[in-house]
Amino acid sequence: MSESTMRVTLKVWRQAGPGQAGRFATYTASDVSPDMSFLEMLDVVNEGLTERGESPIAFDHDCREGICGACGMMINGVAHGPMQATTTCQLHMRSFRDGDTITLEPWRAQAFPVIRDLCVDRGALDRIVQAGGFVSVNTGSARDGNAIPIAKTAADAAMDAAACIGCGACVAACPNGSASLFTGAKIAHLGELPQGQPERGRRALSMVTQMDLEHFGGCTLFGECQVACPKAISIDVIARMNRDYWMATLFEREGVATGGDA
């Protein structure tokens, strides 16, 4: 617990609506406690703006516990800011210093149009899941949970990939704007488990096809995504996605499904 407070200057991207022109606006946050979370600091700035009758800075957030994936912005050009494996909502002001200037921008990617200020439309990620990011079992048809023994290592590996929160930081950090880490994580999660095997090839084909339809860029293995990922998901999942995808193009007979309009 620290006693001293600090003062930071914010340069924030303000944009009134989709397709409108945006600009940076400058605000000062004083009396910032190092124990404040980054979003609490923004709350205080927004309180001030509201009291002055100006419109507060819009940003997405919900759980503020690093799990819902709603929050996310470029902080000084880095997705989710300076702390590794940490979402914006879990970043604390102790990561900054008195007198710092901090630049805030929304995720920048062709597939994520800006809605307002720091909020973007990440619907494309849902449509990638719609294309095949599931196991097709209807409610009621399952057999006993222990009927399929799963090696602890496989369950752990599946869980590592399933930890993805769908925030989109990987896309924002990628010079190509690719969603390969996101897509690979789902393919790896389900592909590690016996339950995911029957649809493995079709899933990879459909999800990768949808990713292309959504104007995400291709992956050239820069590796920026895994650095930006707040859940430290490894780029290995992309290798796995590519393997499943190529195997499927060779052997999969059925057509692909897509997640609907891009």
Added chain:
Amino acid sequence: MKLDAGIPGGPLQDKWDRHRFEMKLVNPANKRKYHVLVVGSGLAGASAAATLSELGYQVSNFCFQDSPRRAHSIAAQGGINAAKNYQNDGDSIRRLFYDTIKGGDFRAREANVFRLAQVSVQIIDQCVAQGVPFAREYGGLLANRSFGGAQVSRTFYARGQTGQQLLLGAYQALEKEVSRGGVRMYPRTEMLDLIVVDGHARGIVVRDLVTGTVSTHLGHAVVLATGGYGNVFYLSTNAKGSNATAIWRAHRKGAAFANPCFTQIHPTCIPQSGHYQSKLTLMSESLRNDGRVWVPKVANDRRAPGSIPEAERDYYLERKYPSFGNLSPRDIASRAAKEVCDEGRGVGPGGLGVYLDFADAIRRVGEDRIRERYGNLFEMYERITAENPYATPMRIYPAVHYTMGGLWVDYNLMSTIPGLHVVGEANFSDHGANRLGASALMQGLADGYFVLPATIGHYLATAQLPAIGEDHPEVAFAREGVADRLQRLLNVRGKRTVQSFHRELGALMWNDCGMARTADGLRRALTRIPELRQEFWKNVTVPGSGNELNQSLEHAGRVADFLELAELMCLDALHREESCGGHFRSEHQTPDGEARRDDTNFAYVAAWEHTGSNTPPVLHREPLVFETVQLATRSYK
């Protein structure tokens, strides 16, 4: 208003089976003619929407987040209960039923809870089949841990992210149905009113949160799966957006609100660090499997925890409740923490904290095992507090966490408005006056995957539901009402921010309707809340307009509803002259400070009927009849 729970006859263990046989079915070919509106995409909503679509109904699903996967359920950490008895430690459906009834301090319906325990078993199977990566033992079988209020190990988990993994399972099932065309998803869409036509719930009024457009959706039945109302306290472990608007608007349209004062204060949360605090973070109850709770024996002991010798520590839960110890139920553990802090023995800033110490467990099983069990929680703790819990004990304090109260529903999960069904935390049904850990996930998924999809069919098959259009007077009336109210919020143009009203309401509720309640405090709150509400409508400031993404306007609508709900909570707390579960009335306690329940006068569900903005709500009582369990003083000693 008549409350008929519609509990089927016959022995407890046969009721659900018998009921499923007695309910009418919808002909498979006719199912696609029915349109069901599901509001909420958390565990309860996503599982219901996906399953209804699988059955063939047309489903529209709404959530206010930008993706259904972000519903508050995602944040659940510790686990989900099920009576699998995989550990061979004496568990059974009947034991899970009994633990839940007793945990709820005998204020829940036997038949509902028994069904919950029965269905729990299928939930795990369903989730495994979907690919939920539950923790496994080396032999490949599912692993379990223990949770409070139970002496068996029946909690299934996926590291400290159980809610996330269960929700992703339900979300993926939902997206599967979206791609098949059975579900239409409306994210960033908020329900602002219910449409009731000829006494039946037929639609909802929504606002598109991006464009601000207000529109209506009509259908044959409405399902509310909109979560709990803990954020009435401003500070809670709930996600920032969690709110009561959907259920509160439905209440105003005629749905009875049951046991509004039953709220759960969770014992293990990270203490508040400053006045700017925007939410409180839970440290999962599962930590109490290995962590020991203690405070110094004497008041005002300012030494660092490491310099307080064993003999000068008070492991008060182990001392007071030897048979359950650190795994005592939440209400009991929270009150015990408050008690030691009131005695001046609390630790950390302001003396509002107790230690949760892992030193013994680390010595016993090694740091690696502890990291494997709780790694992400320890990291989260360190990120927030900048203290390393492997080296120094965590500091924790109780915080508002869950609301057992909610809209009253019958055995079919239908509210007092025909056609309006309520599932998950939004209803009141299964947890009585205190919910046991790991049973909200169980209830949400039981409701959504298994119960509602069966019962709603009976409603659709038996109700007379003539076609209605957008031009129906009730529909237009509801839509205009919503638009007017939004405009009124924007037009106040006062001086105080929405946030400041919310904070003030929260502080008031925490002080007077929180962990310990008194008649005086509740009366004080009942005078203050209407004043605050009046001031809100005179002096709130909501910048911007209604036809754009406007987060202040969203928040303002929610706080306006909290300002009404808060009053009902206090009224309910004042009328319930007993202590039970999370509802502790200081006037009603035993000499050793335990809750004193009054089964003679209060063994009932309090269901409140809205009668108008300026007239008091009317109380209806649903007596709780216990045929199987014996009402006993709840003891964890």
